[in-house]
Amino acid sequence: MAQGRSYAAYIRRSTEDQSDEHQLSDIEDWLDYNDVSVSEVDFYREQASGAKRDREKFNQLIEDIEDGHYTDVVVWEVSRVARHGLAAQRFFTVCEETGTVIHVTNGSVRRIEPEGEGRMVAGIIAEVAAEERRNLIRRTKSGLRRAREDGKWTGPAPTGFTTDDGYLTPNLNPNYDNKETGFLDVVDALERIVSGEWSYNKAAEHTPNITRQTFSNIHQDEERLAWYLERRAEDDRVSEALGEVELQS
Incomplete structure (x- = not known):
């Protein structure tokens, strides 16, 4: 030195x-x-x-x-x-x-x-x-705003959903090897949680690629819980995606 x-x-x-x-x-x-x-x-x-x-x-x-x-x-x-x-x-x-x-x-x-x-x-x-x-930052915000206006999902897909060309869709055919979570798997687990049949831990044990904490977060969020149990959402992007579940039921 x-x-x-x-x-x-x-x-x-x-x-x-x-x-x-x-x-x-x-x-x-x-x-x-x-x-x-x-x-x-x-x-x-x-x-x-x-x-x-x-x-x-x-x-x-x-x-x-x-x-x-x-x-x-x-x-x-x-x-x-x-x-x-x-x-x-x-x-x-x-x-x-x-x-x-x-x-x-x-x-x-x-x-x-x-x-x-x-x-x-x-x-x-x-x-x-x-x-x-x-x-x-300005370009990013502008791009996100345009995407939302076009009905596209701008963040990580919610649990049990995926995106197709930016549009939200329920994951009805999950690839578990790729760490995906199926929408209907989440629905089944939440129904058992609400009925008292399963705890968060047991739900996580029986549902691929989802944690106890995630089940807890969804269960305690009335708006999100309605997505899975009532197929109802205030967000138009989620509501439109949930319509796909009804069509295939």
Whole structure:
């Protein structure tokens, strides 16, 4: 490690199913190229949205920078710091005030000096990332709204249902090997629960691919329970799907 230097690295992945190994690999390559031992670097790794300000590791890193623990911080790209302009600027400001150098391993700006060099470009990159996220949210909401207006189901299908080209339909021929749950299986189990014949646990034992908690949730939700026992729903998309059960009864 360079004489008198102390390093931290921040790594963030947005969701549980994402991998951060590419970030780690790039940062380790940067450290090796700059003769910095990985063993002497404090890594702050977390899963969190870049739009949130209550990220535990990110906030801890900022506190540690404020306390003078680091002279250098390494990140994969500016968007990993934050997809919220104010959060990114807070990070830049703290580093500037404490004389901490920010190193970016991937991006158009690779070094942000405490004196301000590179900060303007980095700030623009952070604002662009924030605007891209806002546009994505707007497009997603618009797409969901159009889908709902077209009668399509926009989330995971309810228990015992599936979707066909976006439209909700009862799963009357479930593939149990694919972890599917049949609509009529749910109906049978709920009828036994309501009559007192089965407990939630027993219903789960006798019904493929459904948990005790799911039965409990449906049984205690009058609106959802009516889907299965009365073939009645206030949601037009569900009501139309339930009509398929009546046609095949």
